[in-house]
Amino acid sequence: MSSFDYAVVAVYLLGVVWIGGRLGSGQGSLKAFFLGGRTIPWWAAACSGIATMVSAIGFIGGPSQAFASDWTYLQARFAWPVAIAVACILFIPLFHRLEVFTAYEYLEKRFDQKTRLLAATVFILLKCSYTAVAIYAPAIVVSQMTGLPAEWVCLGIGGLTTLYISVGGMRAVIWTDTAQFLVLLAGLIAALYYVVVSVDGGLAEVMTEAGAAGKMQFLDWSTSFETEFTVWGCLIGGTFYLLSQYVVDQAELQRFLTTSSVRGSQRALVSTMVFTSLYGLFVFFIGSALYVYYTQQPTQTAFDMDPDRVFPMFILERLPSGLRGLLLAGIFAAAMSTVSSILNSLATVAVRDMLQPLARSAGSVNVARWATLAFGCAATALSLRAGSFGTILIAQGKIRNFFGGSLVGVFLLGLLDPRANARGGFWSIVVSFAATATLAMATDVSWMWYGVFSAAVAYLVGGVVSRSADPPDENHLDGLVWRRRNG
Numbered sequence: 155m156s157s158f159d160y161a162v163v164a165v166y167l168l169g170v171v172w173i174g175g176r177l178g179s180g181q182g183s184l185k186a187f188f189l190g191g192r193t194i195p196w197w198a199a200a201c202s203g204i205a206t207m208v209s210a211i212g213f214i215g216g217p218s219q220a221f222a223s224d225w226t227y228l229q230a231r232f233a234w235p236v237a238i239a240v241a242c243i244l245f246i247p248l249f250h251r252l253e254v255f256t257a258y259e260y261l262e263k264r265f266d267q268k269t270r271l272l273a274a275t276v277f278i279l280l281k282c283s284y285t286a287v288a289i290y291a292p293a294i295v296v297s298q299m300t301g302l303p304a305e306w307v308c309l310g311i312g313g314l315t316t317l318y319i320s321v322g323g324m325r326a327v328i329w330t331d332t333a334q335f336l337v338l339l340a341g342l343i344a345a346l347y348y349v350v351v352s353v354d355g356g357l358a359e360v361m362t363e364a365g366a367a368g369k370m371q372f373l374d375w376s377t378s379f380e381t382e383f384t385v386w387g388c389l390i391g392g393t394f395y396l397l398s399q400y401v402v403d404q405a406e407l408q409r410f411l412t413t414s415s416v417r418g419s420q421r422a423l424v425s426t427m428v429f430t431s432l433y434g435l436f437v438f439f440i441g442s443a444l445y446v447y448y449t450q451q452p453t454q455t456a457f458d459m460d461p462d463r464v465f466p467m468f469i470l471e472r473l474p475s476g477l478r479g480l481l482l483a484g485i486f487a488a489a490m491s492t493v494s495s496i497l498n499s500l501a502t503v504a505v506r507d508m509l510q511p512l513a514r515s516a517g518s519v520n521v522a523r524w525a526t527l528a529f530g531c532a533a534t535a536l537s538l539r540a541g542s543f544g545t546i547l548i549a550q551g552k553i554r555n556f557f558g559g560s561l562v563g564v565f566l567l568g569l570l571d572p573r574a575n576a577r578g579g580f581w582s583i584v585v586s587f588a589a590t591a592t593l594a595m596a597t598d599v600s601w602m603w604y605g606v607f608s609a610a611v612a613y614l615v616g617g618v619v620s621r622s623a624d625p626p627d628e629n630h631l632d633g634l635v636w637r638r639r640n641g
Contacts (some may be wrong), residue, residue: 155299155470155478162479166337166486167314173333174318174326187323187519188255188502189412194328196418199409202331203426204433205338205491212437213338213488214291214462220441222461224371226383228438230602231431233392237400238427240393242420244569244636245401250416251633255506256404256499257565264568264634265579267511272583273561274507277404278500280557282529285496286536292489293537295466299482308537311486315493316530320523324412327494334487341484342436344477345469349443352472354450363449364442380598387602394605398558400427402565405499444468493533501525559605560586563612571617572635578620586612 185192219227254260258277262270293307300307319326350357364370376384400406400423410419444464448456456464469481504525560583567574567582590608593599599607631638 155482156475158475159479159482162476163483163486166483169333170330170490171314171318173330174322176322184255184505184519184522186325187522188408188498188506190324190328192412192414194325194409194412196413196422197425198328198332199413199418199422200425200429201335202328202409202491202495203406203422204429205331205335205487212433213342213485214295214465216434216437217441217444217465218461220369220438221445221456221464224369225438225442226371226374226388228372228434229374229383229385229388230392230395231434232385232389233396234427234431236393237396238424240397241401241423245565246410246419246423247416248569248639249407249411250419251639255411256503257402257407258404258503258507260634261564261568261579262511265574266576269564269576269579269583270507271511272580273564274503276557276561276583276587277402277503280403281405281496281500282533282536283557285493285529285533286539288489288492288496289534289537291462292485294462295469295485296482298463298466299470299478305538309534311489312493312530312534312537315490316497316527316534319494319497320526320530323519323522324408324498327498328409328412330494331491334491337480337487338484338491341481341487342440345465345473345481346436346440346443348473348477349440349447349468353443353447360443360446363446367445367449369442369445379603380600382600383602384600387600391600391602391604391606394559394562394609395602396427397562398605402558402561404503405496408499408502409495440465493530497526497530497533500529504529557587559590559608560612562605563609564616566609567613567616568634569636571613571620572631572637573625574616574620575623575626577623578616578618581619582612582616585615 248260249257252260252263256274258270258273261273289308289312290304292311293304296302296307296311297304318330322330350360353359355362361370374381374384377386378384379387381387406426410422413419413422444456447468448464456467459467469478473481501522505522509521509525563586564579564582568579586608589611590604593607594601594604633639
């Protein structure tokens with residue numbers, strides 16, 4: 155790393171902090187701090203959504219997975235048309251109509267307060283774990299490129315992001331994400347170019363050699379539940395994975411609620427999902443090209459090291475001065491955009507779903523900032539142990555599918571089953587979470603099936619338990635179930 159590289163990174167970091175600080179003024183209400191006053195253009199919400207989803211986990215983990223394995227992980231892209239339809243038809247209009255800050259407010263309106271609190275608790279557990287991985291992922295790269303201990307880098311990324319989001323709120327999230335998306339995209343394009351031109355034979359050789367080695371295998375038609383990635387597992391399980399990611403995950407949903415209309419939210423969501431699907435192909439191709447490059451370099455040790463460190467090693471050894479700094483800035487951008495969104499959403503859930511109902515307090519912007527600071531410190535501390543979670547791309551998927559399926563199940567229960575009541579809603583989450591934990595510990599079933607299994611258990615248990623008690627008041631269901639959505 156040269157002084158020019160460090161200068162590029164410094165300019166980026168100072169720019170992000172400056173934007174966050176500038177946008178922090180004039181936020182006198184929780185609506186402004188958490189939702190940007192619902193005045194964010196749909197295209198900015200889309201850029202923010204893309205920046206959050208194309209995190210450092212994907213930036214490093216995508217090439218790592220393709221280098222070590224193949225492209226079968228990407229079969230989950232088959233699920234996005236179904237997930238888009240369900241999200242845009244069932245959920246986005248509902249949340250806009252109810253004018254909620256968080257998705258879990260719906261659960262209190264439909265069921266009761268304890269179901270809302272339980273769902274919010276599951277979300278907080280999910281996102282604190284996920285945020286730890288999102289901080290740790292770039293720390294691997296920065297440590298490798300600069301020689302700094304990974305623990306110091308985790309503290310720096312977590313601390314700096316927590317600082318500017320505590321000040322700037324959702325406006326800072328949206329507009330810094332938009333800038334970070336551009337930095338990230340520029341860095342990846344530069345990386346792909348240098349990987350391909352570094353291969354003897356260029357693009358044609360990458361396609362030939364990677365294909366011959368099975369590194370670009372995309373489809374696996376196995377019907378085994380134990381095979382990690384199959385067409386069926388990714389199509390069915392991937393649908394629930396995406397719903398847990400975009401619909402019941404407050405970190406992603408929250409930016410779609412910042413627009414002024416249902417159509418704007420739908421445009422932002424569709425743009426985000428389509429772009430991130432294409433992005434997956436892009437980063438996996440980098441991994442396949444890295445495999446071909448290092449097979450041509452017999453003196454290199456890439457095949458003996460942690461796959462998550464191969465792409466950083468290439469950046470450090472092959473990219474010219476200045477571009478190394480741009481890639482490092484892109485890695486910071488990918489991490490900070492994800493972490494900033496999650497911290498803001500965690501604070502939103504803590505204030506709206508926990509403080510206000512339990513303490514009967516309206517809360518304030520200062521309380522929201524302290525909540526953001528607390529979650530930032532907790533996630534940063536947890537990131538110091540994230541190296542034990544496994545390869546970073548798979549780790550984040552397991553975390554999301556383990557926690558997210560039960561939330562998808564209870565939301566579908568509330569929307570689609572008019573007979574479902576508060577007792578059924580609460581126990582659907584408890585039983586599905588316990589059942590998924592048992593499945594994970596007692597079997598070798600692929601984690602791609604965790605989400606659909608958990609959602610199915612939640613829906614079925616919720617329906618059965620609901621029928622053991624009195625049905626909900628018919629008038630209470632107006633606007634809260636699909637059949638009476640216009641009630």
